[in-house]
Amino acid sequence: MVTGIKVTVLPDETLPKDGDGPSPEKCESATHGPVFDVDIAQKVPSVAPSAGNAEPDRTDFPFTVSAGHPQQLTLRMNPGKRDARFSLKVEWVADGKYGSATLDNGDGRDPGHGYRVTGCKGPQCPDAAPMS
Template identity: 40%
Template structure:
């Protein structure tokens, strides 16, 4: 009987230690999960801009598609008009994330198309932004804060990274695609740090990349009014 009590006591002691060890490890795991740095969420609705667009269709087809033409086509940067990619950064917790930099990667390039049409866009209004100029012809791709000049000749240099982002303090960035050599697709990756832990967030349009191209030299070019009429102005 005494041996049985000793055996039960030893078993309870071992079991208690095991449970304590498991609980401690589990709590450390829970604490680790709770203390993991919050991720950075990046959202973009896609390229926008008052710039020409390439469409893989002749004028007769474009006339039939006039109601949807403003939401289609490949953006073409020119000296006066260039496409922009607006990106909103935010996080779901009050804990601030420091966004330390951004990298633009060219995913693919190919020759300019030899068939289709170029249509000029109609301009709209502007918005507040953190503007950056992107040069896809540079290697590596150049991403620099935009320089603005006022009517009085004053030069305003845009702010560069880092930026602080929190749930109540999101940031709006705009990447102006000013230079592109061919028909290209690109992605944007943000680097950030939260609670001493580094991370990165990538925008690549669901793996398709964001597509832009240089102005094709030998394709017909129409205004929006000409597309609406279905024939070039005489």
């Protein structure tokens, strides 16, 4: 049973100049399974079921997975108007024991440098609260 995901925001990078980053069209994809929106523009990042994922597909924590019923989790990252790096900690319970795994782009022996997601800047971007 997956009980939650915690997001750690790492130091920001400088946003690329307009036109240097990926376009939103290149980031869109069809998703199946649990979809969560992650707002890393907040001081304390939130992970919440995506309001855009219609019932009965909307899933919240905790939810059950097993070898016979695996789930592909989709996290839609919202960095606001930032170039953000982050790591994830997935927490679960199996056979009555608690566990977790940190996903930080490392190789399992050494910590990684996190993952990176770039927001947009300019008048076409929705307002997002800057992280302070």
